[in-house]
Amino acid sequence: MKVALKIGYEGTHFSGSQIQPDKRTVEGELLKALRETEVITDAEAANLSSSGRTDAGVHSISQVVTFFTDNPRMAIPRILNSKLPRDVWAWAYAEVPDGFDPRRHAIRRKYRYILNADEYDISKMREAAKLFIGEHNFSNFTKKDKKNPKSTIRKVEKLDVRSQGPVIKIDIVANAYLWNMIRKIVSALTLVGSGIRDTEWVTKMLDPENYEEGIEPAPAYGLIFLDVQYNPEPDWMIDSYAIKHVNDFYTKEANRFRVISTILEQFVMQPEKEQDLD
Incomplete structure (x- = not known):
């Protein structure tokens, strides 16, 4: 069985x-x-x-x-x-x-990435996120395997960016993903959100036949695999x-980690605001 x-x-x-x-x-x-x-x-x-x-x-x-x-x-x-x-x-x-087959019979997969909200302009990130929706060649958003080349065409059904308290949550739904694809998309969104890049750059990144550029993936610790769906379920x-x-x-x-997070913040030294210990 x-x-x-x-x-x-x-x-x-x-x-x-x-x-x-x-x-x-x-x-x-x-x-x-x-x-x-x-x-x-x-x-x-x-x-x-x-x-x-x-x-x-x-x-x-x-x-x-x-x-x-x-x-x-x-x-x-x-x-x-x-x-x-x-x-x-x-x-x-x-x-x-x-x-x-739990992999081949899946019709969509949902992931969430969580990052600190203080560092980014969420409105810019949302504008950039719209560009990823639909079918694209994500060659610039994965590590190329020259020995075993595979199709880099994928279809993103949803890419939602929202602020919730001190964090930004990025939800992405697609039928399938390339290696490091989600984390590299997140990196692109953070580059736009921090003002280092703009939406025109994202458009170029989604046209790898005419533009190629490597991009580092966002840290793994922020990524969660939320759900996978089948039909029939x-x-x-x-x-x-x-x-x-x-x-x-x-x-x-x-x-416990909320307490630890607060303690770690105490380790951030600010010499210009030294406190009198007397």
Whole structure:
């Protein structure tokens, strides 16, 4: 039987989602948990597959993974979570047809990038974001693979930039993405938002046959894989206990990091405003 899981992970301490020799990965931790719960006994036969790979440091709320198992009753999120580390968890599962491919059958994927709002003109970023919507050649927004050249045409359905308190949230929806494409788009938006570049430059970047320029990707830690959609959608069974457990833990973590963030701000020295310690 083939089972699909929805999993989340906080990617800071992972070398990406895809399994790699001698590195800590999301798939590696998931395979350990599947073995320990005897959901699978043969990793090769299980044929673990995911809806997409994420780079080191990138996070996820709703990555979809599939595998074959002879013990589907144990493939329940709360059981697997008892063997998974804190920074990766399962929260929904479904039985799917043997031919279901979580990557190739996805019709759209949604990501969010979060960055500090203080540094950018959001109105300029929104104007630039409009240029990315639709079908374009994103050759200037990915690392070129000369040995295995692939089509760099992709269709962006939505690119929304909005301010929320101290941060800017950039939501992007597309059918598929190139390597580092989202993070390079974010870099372009920040260059426009900071006044270093303008919208005419973005237009040129989207015309790689006549203009080429390399661009560094935005840091991985700001990127979250939010959702992946299928048609038809698997009949997901939501594990409310697993969700509550994760929510409780990360609510406490968020509160802790708010305090840490405030403490770190105290380390920013301002000699011109030295305080009298007496």
